[in-house]
Amino acid sequence: MSYQDTYSESQVILTAVKIIAPFTLTYGLFMTFHGADTPGGSFQGGAIIGVTVLMLAFAFGIEPTREWLRNAVLVGLVAGGVAVFIGVGLAAMALGGNFLEYDRFFEVWGIRQKWGMEAIEIGGIALIVAGVVITLFFATAAGFTPTRTDGRGEDE
Amino acid sequence: MSAVAYTLVVFVLLTAVATALFRDVLSAIVVFGAYSLGMAILYTFLLAPDVAMTEAAIGAGVTTILLLLTIARTSRPSSDRIFERVNVPALVVCGAFLVVMLATVLPATEAVGDPEAIAWANPEVTGYYIENTYEDTGVQNAVTAVLAAYRGFDTFGEAVVVFAAGVATLLVLGREVFA
Numbered sequence: 001m002s003y004q005d006t007y008s009e010s011q012v013i014l015t016a017v018k019i020i021a022p023f024t025l026t027y028g029l030f031m032t033f034h035g036a037d038t039p040g041g042s043f044q045g046g047a048i049i050g051v052t053v054l055m056l057a058f059a060f061g062i063e064p065t066r067e068w069l070r071n072a073v074l075v076g077l078v079a080g081g082v083a084v085f086i087g088v089g090l091a092a093m094a095l096g097g098n099f100l101e102y103d104r105f106f107e108v109w110g111i112r113q114k115w116g117m118e119a120i121e122i123g124g125i126a127l128i129v130a131g132v133v134i135t136l137f138f139a140t141a142a143g144f145t146p147t148r149t150d151g152r153g154e155d156e
Numbered sequence: 157m158s159a160v161a162y163t164l165v166v167f168v169l170l171t172a173v174a175t176a177l178f179r180d181v182l183s184a185i186v187v188f189g190a191y192s193l194g195m196a197i198l199y200t201f202l203l204a205p206d207v208a209m210t211e212a213a214i215g216a217g218v219t220t221i222l223l224l225l226t227i228a229r230t231s232r233p234s235s236d237r238i239f240e241r242v243n244v245p246a247l248v249v250c251g252a253f254l255v256v257m258l259a260t261v262l263p264a265t266e267a268v269g270d271p272e273a274i275a276w277a278n279p280e281v282t283g284y285y286i287e288n289t290y291e292d293t294g295v296q297n298a299v300t301a302v303l304a305a306y307r308g309f310d311t312f313g314e315a316v317v318v319f320a321a322g323v324a325t326l327l328v329l330g331r332e333v334f335a
Contacts, residue, residue, distance in 0.1 A: 031209070036295035039205035041303070047213035054221055075326070082319045085312055100308035102293070114294035117304040120311075128315050132322035133218050139329040140225045 010059075017059035025052045032126045036118060046126035050133030062141045074135045081127030085120050092116070161201040168194040177239045181232065185223045192216035206299045 031038075032045030057065035089100045097104035102116035171191035178184040192215035199208035266273035289301040303311050 035297065036300050037297055039297065039299075040209050041206065041297070041300050044206070044209040044213055047210070047218065051213060051217045051221075054218070058221075071326070075323075078319055078322055082316060085315055089308070089312060100305070100312070102305060112294055113292070113305065117293060117295060117300070120308070121300070121304055125311070125315055128318055132318050135322050136222060136325060137218075137225070139325055140222055142329075 014059050017055050021052055021055055024048055024055070028052060032122055033118075035121055036114060042121035042124075042126035043129055046129030047133055049126070050130040050137075053130075053134050054137050057137065057141070062138070066138050066142065069134065069138075071135075071138070074131050074138070077127050078131035078135065081124045081131065084127070085124035088116060088120050088124070158201070161198065164194055164198045164201065168198060177242070179235055179237055179240050181227050182224075183238075185220060185227065188223070189216050189220040192219070 028045045028048030028051075030045070031040035031048060032042050035041030035045060053065070053069065092101045092104045093099055095104040095108045100116075100120070102113035105111040105116050106113055168191060171187050171194060175184050175188045175191060178187060192211055196208045196212035196216060199205070199211055285298055285302055285306065289298045290296060293301045293305045295301050295305075
């Protein structure tokens with residue numbers, strides 16, 4: 001399947017992104033999963049994961065990437081992140097504590113406080129930030145097709 | 157602060173002024189990205205790696221890309237002049253204001269890392285976090301503990317604000333671009 005929107009003529013961008021993207025994705029995931037014990041956290045990690053997708057879109061074309069990551073998937077990610085955050089907070093209330101009182105998980109289920117925080121960091125904030133960054137990018141870029149040097153793409 | 161940090165301060169100031177003065181929007185955006193990168197490195201010198209990472213990812217990365225996309229869809233007026241014309245009376249007023257503010261604020265500012273600084277003068281709050289974070293929450297990064305545990309409800313509000321902003325943007329733009 002070939003797309004009109006692919007930057008096929010720019011070998012520099014394509015090669016650079018192919019090399020860098022695995023490292024940025026790994027770095028973003030590391031920061032998200034390791035934010036409790038090292039600098040960084042899910043906000044920064046989620047932003048870096050989102051930027052990785054933006055890089056892929058720059059290299060492989062914005063429209064093909066947007067078809068690959070449909071709007072419904074992105075909105076689902078963001079809404080799911082908010083739902084996880086609310087869910088953890090309300091679960092602590094259901095167990096008789098205050099909103100986000102992780103101590104209740106330890107007292108009732110034996111889950112250490114740390115895992116409650118990891119749940120809202122990884123399952124909540126990282127998803128929200130990554131999803132919103134990608135959504136904003138596609139909303140700004142939708143319908144935008146760069147003009148080719150040979151004139152292709154002008155009438156799309 | 158080391159000589160490298162002072163060089164960074166000069167770099168950040170120069171790029172900030174250049175961002176305001178460049179007439180070509182594309183040049184201004186590129187210089188603004190350099191400004192954000194300089195700020196990110198400066199934050200690491202000020203021992204704030206969490207803020208530095210946010211500045212590098214959001215300020216230098218996402219903001220630059222979104223601004224580039226925005227001007228790519230507008231027209232770029234061509235001009236011979238590189239810099240904007242400076243309004244001299246306004247510059248004098250703003251410069252005088254800046255000098256007065258700096259002369260007032262700088263003498264009262266503590267050195268970076270000063271243990272007697274006002275930030276440490278409230279041991280009930282900051283000292284409590286630093287001493288009890290690991291026992292209370294089991295995580296080693298006090299910033300994460302404050303954000304996710306001690307101030308978890310505030311963070312929840314921030315996350316919902318980001319969510320609401322994203323959804324609102326989709327709703328506004330969606331009618332035009334995804335139709």
